[in-house]
Amino acid sequence: MGMTMTxxxxxxxxxxxxxxxxxxxxxxxxxxxxxxITSPVAIKEFGKLNKDSVFDRNKVTMVMDHxxxxxxxxxAEQCKMCRDFCxxxxxxxxxxxxxxxxxxxxxxxxxxxxxxxxxxxxxxxxCTYGALGAFSTGVGSTDMACGMAIGKAWFKVPSAIKFExxxxxxxxxxxxxxxxxIIGKIGVDGALYRSMEFTGEGLASLTMADRLCIANMAIEAxxxxxxxxxxxxxxxxxxxxxxxxxxxxxxxxxxEYDEVITIDLANIEPTVSFPHLPxxxxxxxxxxxxxxxxxxxxxxxxxxxxxxxxAADIMRGHKCAENVRVIVIPATxxxxxxxxxxxxxxxxxxxxAVVSTPTCGPCLGGYMGIxxxxxxxxxxxxxxxxxxxxxxxSEVYLASPATAAASALTGKITSPxxxxxx
Amino acid sequence: xxxxGNIIKYGDNVDTDVIIPARYLNxxxxxxxxxxxxxxxxxxxxxxxxxxxxxxxxxxFGCGSSRxxxxxxxxxxxxxxxxxxxxxxxxxxxxxxxxxAIVECPEAAEGISExxxxxxxxxxxxxxxxxxxxxxxTEPFPDFxxxxxxxxxxxxxxxNGII
Numbered sequence: 001m002g003m004t005m006t007x008x009x010x011x012x013x014x015x016x017x018x019x020x021x022x023x024x025x026x027x028x029x030x031x032x033x034x035x036x037i038t039s040p041v042a043i044k045e046f047g048k049l050n051k052d053s054v055f056d057r058n059k060v061t062m063v064m065d066h067x068x069x070x071x072x073x074x075x076a077e078q079c080k081m082c083r084d085f086c087x088x089x090x091x092x093x094x095x096x097x098x099x100x101x102x103x104x105x106x107x108x109x110x111x112x113x114x115x116x117x118x119x120x121x122x123x124x125x126x127c128t129y130g131a132l133g134a135f136s137t138g139v140g141s142t143d144m145a146c147g148m149a150i151g152k153a154w155f156k157v158p159s160a161i162k163f164e165x166x167x168x169x170x171x172x173x174x175x176x177x178x179x180x181x182i183i184g185k186i187g188v189d190g191a192l193y194r195s196m197e198f199t200g201e202g203l204a205s206l207t208m209a210d211r212l213c214i215a216n217m218a219i220e221a222x223x224x225x226x227x228x229x230x231x232x233x234x235x236x237x238x239x240x241x242x243x244x245x246x247x248x249x250x251x252x253x254x255x256e257y258d259e260v261i262t263i264d265l266a267n268i269e270p271t272v273s274f275p276h277l278p279x280x281x282x283x284x285x286x287x288x289x290x291x292x293x294x295x296x297x298x299x300x301x302x303x304x305x306x307x308x309x310x311a312a313d314i315m316r317g318h319k320c321a322e323n324v325r326v327i328v329i330p331a332t333x334x335x336x337x338x339x340x341x342x343x344x345x346x347x348x349x350x351x352x353a354v355v356s357t358p359t360c361g362p363c364l365g366g367y368m369g370i371x372x373x374x375x376x377x378x379x380x381x382x383x384x385x386x387x388x389x390x391x392x393x394s395e396v397y398l399a400s401p402a403t404a405a406a407s408a409l410t411g412k413i414t415s416p417x418x419x420x421x422x
Numbered sequence: 423x424x425x426x427g428n429i430i431k432y433g434d435n436v437d438t439d440v441i442i443p444a445r446y447l448n449x450x451x452x453x454x455x456x457x458x459x460x461x462x463x464x465x466x467x468x469x470x471x472x473x474x475x476x477x478x479x480x481x482x483f484g485c486g487s488s489r490x491x492x493x494x495x496x497x498x499x500x501x502x503x504x505x506x507x508x509x510x511x512x513x514x515x516x517x518x519x520x521x522x523a524i525v526e527c528p529e530a531a532e533g534i535s536e537x538x539x540x541x542x543x544x545x546x547x548x549x550x551x552x553x554x555x556x557x558x559x560t561e562p563f564p565d566f567x568x569x570x571x572x573x574x575x576x577x578x579x580x581x582n583g584i585i
Contacts, residue, residue, distance in 0.1 A: 037491075048577050049580060143576065152585070189435070189508065222485065364447075365439075385437045386463065
C-alpha cells in the first residue's frame with residue numbers, strides 16, 4: 001500500500017521508509033512557531049528542563065500578533081515575556097510590533113516555510129502552510145516547548161480524505177467559498193484526526209491566496225492538516241519569497257484514502273457560514289434579509305493582498321451602509337504597504353471603513369472590533385462559535401472578502417454577484 | 423488510574439472558546455483561568471464544580487483553537503476526567519501533554535446522566551455508573567501515550583529521557 005503526501009513527509013521526518021495510518025512516530029521539525037498567547041505557557045514549560053538554548057535558534061519563531069500592539073497590561077506582560085525569552089535565547093525570527101504580521105500570513109511571506117517541511121505551531125491555524133506542500137499542524141504550548149527543546153514532536157500518522165478539484169472558480173468566488181462549502185458538506189468533525197489532501201486539475205485555477213485560505217480552515221473540519229499538491233504556482237511562490245529549496249512529495253498511485261471527494265469549482269457559489277458553527281454553510285438562495293452591524297475584512301484566513309484587492313474592487317467609489325462599522329485589517333506590514341501603494345487603503349477609507357495595523361484582534365474577540373449583545377457581523381475570519389467576537393448573544397457570519405465587501409455596502413448579508421450584477 | 427466523581431454533562435462540539443473565552447487569554451495563571459471555565463456555555467459551572475467531578479460530552483469536545491489554557495482551566499477547576507464521544511485532536515494531545523485524564527467512550531458519554539456518580543478505572547478500561555449500576559468498556563491508550571501519562575506529561579517524559 002502506498003502513502004499519501006502527508007504520510008511521505010512524516011516518514012521522511014521520522015527517518016522511516018514507510019509509515020501507515022494510526023502509527024505513532026517521533027518526527028524531526030523544520031520550524032516551531034508560537035504567538036503572544038501560547039508562547040508564555042510554552043516558555044514556562046521549557047523552563048522546567050533547565051536548558052540554556054533551544055534546539056536551533058533559526059528554527060524557532062515567535063510572532064506577537066494576537067493581542068499586539070498590546071491591548072492591556074496583561075497582554076503587555078505576555079509580549080514582554082516572549083521578547084525577553086527570544087533575546088535571551090538569541091531567536092533569529094522574533095517578530096514584534098513594526099515587523100510582525102498575523103503569523104500565518106507572515107511566515108510564508110518571509111519564506112520561513114517550504115514544500116516538504118514539517119512544521120508545528122502553537123496555534124490551530126498552523127495548518128495554513130499545507131498550501132505550500134508542507135506538513136503543518138497546530139499543537140498546544142507543551143508541544144511547542146518540547147519542539148523548542150528537542151526539535152521533535154510525536155504524531156499519530158493520519159489517514160486521509162482526498163479532494164479531487166476540477167473546473168475553475170466563477171468571478172467573485174474564492175478559496176473561502178470553497179472551504180466553507182467543503183466544511184458545510186463534511187461537518188466540523190468531518191475530517192477529525194485526518195489529513196485533507198487537495199489535488200486535481202482544478203488546482204491550476206487557485207491562487208496561493210486561495211490555497212492558503214483553504215488549508216487555513218482545514219482545522220475547522222477537525223483535520224490534522226490540509227495539504228496541496230505542489231505545482232508551478234507553489235514553486236513560483238516559494239522562489240519569490242526566498243524560501244529554502246522545496247522537496248516535493250507526491251502521493252503514491254496506490255495511496256489509501258478513507259474517502260475521495262470530487263469538487264467542481266465551477267459549481268461553488270458565494271457561501272456564508274451561519275452562527276454558531278462553520279459547518280452551517282448556506283448559499284444565497286437560502287439567505288433572506290439579515291441586517292448587520294459590523295464587517296471585518298482580515299485575519300490569517302483572508303487578510304492577504306489578494307483579499308484586500310477583491311474587497312476594494314467591490315467597494316471602490318461606493319459608501320458603506322449607514323450604521324455599519326467596517327474594519328479592514330491587512331495581515332502583515334508588507335501587505336499594508338502594498339495596499340497603500342496600490343491605493344486600496346484610500347478606497348477603504350473613502351468608502352467609510354477603518355484600516356488597522358496587523359493584528360488577530362477581533363477574530364477571537366480580543367479587541368479592535370468587539371460585538372455587543374444582539375449585534376451581527378459578517379467577517380472573513382474562520383470561527384463563528386458562541387461569543388467568538390464578543391458578547392455571547394452576538395452573531396458571526398463567515399464569508400469571503402467579496403461577500404463581506406458587498407455586505408458592507410448594503411448593510412445586510414449580500415452576495416457579491418448581486419452588487420456586481422452577475 | 424481510578425477516578426471517582428459526579429457528572430457534569432455537555433453536548434456536541436464544545437469548543438475552546440466556550441471552555442475558556444479568548445478575552446481571558448491575557449493570562450496563563452491556572453486559578454484565574456479556572457475562575458472563567460465554561461463561562462460562555464454554563465455560567466453555573468464554576469460555582470457548582472467539586473474537586474474530582476467528571477465531565478461527559480458528545481462529539482468533537484475541545485474543537486477550535488489550540489489554546490492549552492482550555493485543558494488547564496478544566497484541570498485547575500477540579501475536574502478529574504473528561505469522557506467524550508470524541509475529542510478534537512489538538513485538545514486530545516494537549517490533555518495528554520499536561521496530564522488531564524481523558525477517555526473516548528461514546529456509550530458512556532451517551533448513557534451516563536448529569537449528576538450521576540461515576541467511577542472510572544482506566545487501567546482496566548471500565549467506567550461504572552454507580553448511580554444506575556451500568557458498566558461501560560473503554561480502549562486503553564497506545565503504549566507510547568501511556569508512557570507520557572505515566573511520566574506525568576510530555577515535559578517530564580523529556581526530562582526522564584523517555585522521548
